[in-house]
Amino acid sequence: MLIYANGKWVEAEHASIPFNDQGFLYGDSLFETIRVNRGKPFRLDKHLDRMRSGMNTVHMDGEFQLAEIPSILKKFISSNQLENALARIIITRGVSTGTPWRSTADPAIYISSRSINEVTDWPVKVVFLEEKNYPILRFHPAIKSGNYLGNMLAKKDAEDAGAFEPVFVNRDGYVTECAIRNVFFIKDGILLTPALELGVLPGVIRDTIMELAQRRGLKVRESLIIQDDVMNMDEAFISSTGVGVLPVRWDGFKSEYTHSEVLRKDLIELFESGESYVT
Numbered sequence: 001m002l003i004y005a006n007g008k009w010v011e012a013e014h015a016s017i018p019f020n021d022q023g024f025l026y027g028d029s030l031f032e033t034i035r036v037n038r039g040k041p042f043r044l045d046k047h048l049d050r051m052r053s054g055m056n057t058v059h060m061d062g063e064f065q066l067a068e069i070p071s072i073l074k075k076f077i078s079s080n081q082l083e084n085a086l087a088r089i090i091i092t093r094g095v096s097t098g099t100p101w102r103s104t105a106d107p108a109i110y111i112s113s114r115s116i117n118e119v120t121d122w123p124v125k126v127v128f129l130e131e132k133n134y135p136i137l138r139f140h141p142a143i144k145s146g147n148y149l150g151n152m153l154a155k156k157d158a159e160d161a162g163a164f165e166p167v168f169v170n171r172d173g174y175v176t177e178c179a180i181r182n183v184f185f186i187k188d189g190i191l192l193t194p195a196l197e198l199g200v201l202p203g204v205i206r207d208t209i210m211e212l213a214q215r216r217g218l219k220v221r222e223s224l225i226i227q228d229d230v231m232n233m234d235e236a237f238i239s240s241t242g243v244g245v246l247p248v249r250w251d252g253f254k255s256e257y258t259h260s261e262v263l264r265k266d267l268i269e270l271f272e273s274g275e276s277y278v279t
């Protein structure tokens with residue numbers, strides 16, 4: 001695979017990151033995982049908006065670099081002959097120049113990709129984990145930064161507990177999101193998902209699902225959901241660029257997943273259509 005590494009096109013095994021890149025030294029970076037369907041990036045504009053918003057939050061000045069991403073990604077997709085894949089774009093604050101907290105270097109962009117692992121055997125198990133036990137910083141608006149240690153530790157603990165994914169509960173008892181996914185519930189025909197004000201990542205697929213649900217005539221509510229309420233939900237699923245809509249269960253929860261299955265199919269259809277820029 002050809003990797004794009006800060007202006008150079010290199011085979012993956014020869015790609016390198018400068019030792020003093022701020023992203024490597026301090027996690028001073030942001031990233032996006034973008035779905036490529038039939039050779040086209042799915043909702044690239046939304047991913048770039050989210051990256052821009054993250055850059056504003058961490059005061060990273062890189063409008064020029066952001067503007068270059070669509071054409072670099074296009075070349076990346078064609079050079080690697082990608083049909084269906086997950087492309088990963090990373091922007092770091094670049095090679096450390098001056099003090100680490102005031103580095104004046106230009107941001108650096110890296111692009112790689114991996115294949116999509118379709119999960120067909122659902123519902124998958126989730127466990128509720130307390131956010132306070134993991135080093136997770138919640139900004140509002142939430143950012144997709146290079147600091148994913150808490151998310152990764154929680155994911156590992158969830159797997160050790162026989163689950164596919166953790167679902168976090170914050171200090172106030174509200175459900176927020178998963179380690180690398182958003183979470184949805186359905187109750188009495190209403191689609192519910194934790195509100196962004198909790199510092200939840202505005203998932204590109206989260207947005208897409210809300211649109212698809214509205215098209216299906218479902219009411220959609222971004223709300224505050226306390227953990228005690230989840231047992232009374234009719235359905236539950238998680239969402240991300242990688243898994244799309246994935247129905248979930250936790251110990252003691254049973255569901256027919258009627259609406260979830262419809263939304264899952266609608267999303268797969270949208271992916272398979274190769275639709276890229278619809279908003």
Ligand SMILES: Cc1ncc(COP(=O)(O)O)c(C=O)c1O
Pocket residue numbers: 033144151177178179180181182201202203204205206239240241242
């Ligand atoms: C913490 C977190 N929440 C939600 C998501 C889902 O976002 P998207 O739908 O854009 O893939 C991700 C994706 O990586 C994530 O890391």
